[in-house]
Amino acid sequence: MEESYESYPSEEQQIAALEAAHATANPDHGWQKVTYAKKQRKQKPQTAADPAGKINGVLVGHDKGNVFKSLEQQSEERRRRILEAETTPNAAATTARAGRSRDRSDDDSDDDDDSDDARVSKENGKGGEEKKVKQKKPKKPKITVSEAAAKIDESDLAAFLLDISASYEGQQEIQLMRFADYFGRAFSVVSSAQFPWVKLFRENPLTKIADVPLSYISEPVFKTSIDWISQHSVEALGSFLLWCVDGILADLASQQGGPKASKKGGQQTSSKSQVAIFVVLAMVLRRKPDALISILPTLKETSKYQGQDKLPVIVWMVAQASQADLAVGLFSWAHNLLAIVSGKNNNPQSRDLILQLVEKILAAPKARTILVNGAVRRGERLVPPSALEMLLRVTFPTSSARVKATERFEAIYHTLKEVALAGSTGSKAMRQVAQQILTFSLKAAGESKHS
Structure with missing residues (x-):
């Protein structure tokens, strides 16, 4: 029997029924998961048989009634999508555009990140170039020896010496060290380039360097210093002299690139403090020769004080003592330095420097009178017979052994011989001298006979 038109459900009833059926079949209540177009393209296509039991979107494994029911549900889903598209015609487009916009945003963001990275890299590159350009440090003003010496205040020095004398009473070595420290601080601003003492000693005659660097010290400072030095014993001052010499030779070794003297027991000093060491050394030698x-x-006798490179320092020291006492100068020359000239290792430079020293001593005002009258000092002769023998050898060599220095020895020989033979005739001291002279004269005659 055919159903009448009136008994057929209306469109609204059909839609309501389909919605109820669709709600039962779709537990997500019509909501769909939004995915990006790019990600959908990357997904793999469904296989012929998937876990949902569909083949090409059609359910399998059910009876025929269920198949028609599935077809009705699919028809209802299509109808619902049409209705949703009519009520919100721009929803899908909006969703798609939003997805594309987010994709573009991500792409733009990546581009921006790339551009930012490039910009930062460029800026870092510029910064790196700027770092390579080192800023020049402001040059420190060069302070000369005379400028530093001029800033030493005599009253301040006097107060300092009074303080250390009270603080270290009975400890003369410490007092002398502190005395050197005071001048070390005063001359610490002077660079080694302003006082290249090695070059000065090597390239200048003794007459030019004998007063360096003491000539820069003012008279009040010098007088205050030597008055204080006079209060110390010869033994303490002798130890202090060796301390100063060790410091100078340590600096000499460092400038020559050799092993530093400080590793062998001496103290390590800076080139900047050498001005102070020379100053205090000269003060002691002139006040207590x-x-x-x-x-x-x-x-x-100590090897570290011997050698051609150390000789200028030793000669300079003897020259300082000679300023105060010519007899001490000649005594040191005859007992220590003359042997170098007559030795096998002598050379023109050594001979010249040693001759400069004795010529300077003998050229002093009234030098002959002073030396002859003081020919004996503390029981020892200024020019002992052994020194006179060496003097004879270098003054009167064989004709083949004559050198340029021979004439210079001839010029000083008579004065030195007079000092060597000075004394009361017939005295016990002179009889000893005569006997020694006779001994080496016979020895020299025998050598001449066999030559």
């Missing part, structure tokens, strides 16, 4: 005589055996 006998302190030099007390250390002559050490300078003669």
Whole structure:
């Protein structure tokens, strides 16, 4: 029997029924998961048989009634999508555009990141170039020895010396060290380039360097210093002289690139403090020249004080003592330095420097009178017979052994011989001298006979 038109459900009823059926079949209540177009393209296509039991979107494994029911549900889904598209015609487009917009945003963001990275890299590159350009440090003003010496205040020095004398009473070595420290601080602003003492000693005659660097010290500062030095014993001053010499030779070794003296027991000093060491050394030698005589055996017998490179320092020291006492100067020359000239290792430079020293001593005002009258000092002769023998050898060599320095020895020989033979005739001291002279004269005659 055919159903009448009136008994057929209306469109609204059909839609309501389909919605109820669709709600039962779709537990997500019509909501769909939005995915990006790019990600959908990357997904793999469904296989012929998937876990949902569909083949090409059609359910399998059910009875025929269920198949028609599935077809009705699919028809209802299509109808619902049409209705949703009519009520919100721009929803899908909006969703698609939003997805594309987000994709573009991500792409733009990546581009922006790339551009930012490029910009930062460029800026870093510029910054790196700027870092390579080192800023020049402002040059420190060069302070000369005379400028530093001029800033030493005599009253301040006097107060300092009074303080250390009270603080270290009975400890003369410490007092002398502190005395050197005071001048070390005063001259610490002077660079080694302003006082290249090695070059000065090597390239200048003794007459030009004898007063360096003491000539820069003012008279009040010098007088305050030597008055304080006079209060110390010869023994303490002798130890202080060796300390100063060790410091100078340590600096010499460092400038020559050799092993530093500080590794062998001496103290390590900076080139900047050498001005102070020379200043205090000269002050002691000029105020207490006998302190030099007390250390002559050490300078003669210790290897670290010997050698061509150390000779200018030793000669300079003797020249300082000679400023105060010509007899001490000649004594040091005859007992320590003359042997170098007559030795096998002598050379023109050594001979010249040693001759400069004795010529300077003998050229001093009234030098002959002073030396002849003081020919004996503390029981020792200024020019002992052994020194006279060496003097004879270098003054009167064989004709083949004559050198340029021979004439210079001939010029000073008569004065030195007079000092060597000075004394009361017939005295016990002179009889000893005569006997020694006779001994080496016979020896020299025998050598001449066999030559």
